[in-house]
């Protein structure tokens with residue numbers, strides 16, 4: 001069992017990895033990661049998370065084309081500069097094609113206790129926790145990974161290409177693989193700046 005210090009170091013050394021070696025991720029490793037992700041907490045233990053795993057190069061390309069077509073359409077509608085659109089979409093395509101493993105994290109919209117805004121938020125929060133757990137499990141396996149939000153903007157396109165049930169709502173992509181580079185740690189806000197250590201004001205003289 002790792003020591004407390006080792007566990008803190010492990011948690012603090014996760015990085016968003018955006019460049020990968022081309023080596024495939026073994027199926028047993030993928031399943032280990034997913035299994036550990038399912039130990040995330042979830043509201044009412046509903047476990048609304050669903051995973052769509054893609055490793056086939058041809059499917060990655062189709063996924064990339066679908067996502068970037070939507071990206072292009074959205075950017076055009078916002079009046080973005082055509083050069084900027086081309087640059088953004090070609091970077092995104094390259095990143096999708098270069099990631100040896102892509103996991104789309106979805107929330108099953110029907111897996112909620114009641115259909116209220118609060119329960120919907122709890123479902124999204126629960127699903128996101130599985131996403132973090134997935135990234136940490138990947139880190140434990142010596143993999144690097146990156147949370148990518150583009151999935152939110154192309155939910156129907158993703159469902160169509162990956163043939164997912166209509167109730168699966170894509171929340172995020174995880175691009176994963178053995179790291180080709182480990183970026184330096186990004187600055188963190190200090191505990192002092194982000195925390196209120198609350199006291200009972202009524203007890204103050």
Ligand SMILES: Cc1cc2nc3c(=O)[nH]c(=O)nc-3n(C[C@H](O)[C@H](O)[C@H](O)COP(=O)(O)O)c2cc1C
Nearest residue numbers: 014015016017018146147148149150172183185186
């Ligand atoms: C909800 C969410 C969405 C993110 N979307 C993207 C993204 O679309 N593209 C990307 O490169 N990184 C994305 N990231 C990764 C963040 O940029 C990264 O976590 C942050 O800069 C801190 O760096 P670190 O993960 O290395 O500590 C996202 C992270 C979160 C939590």
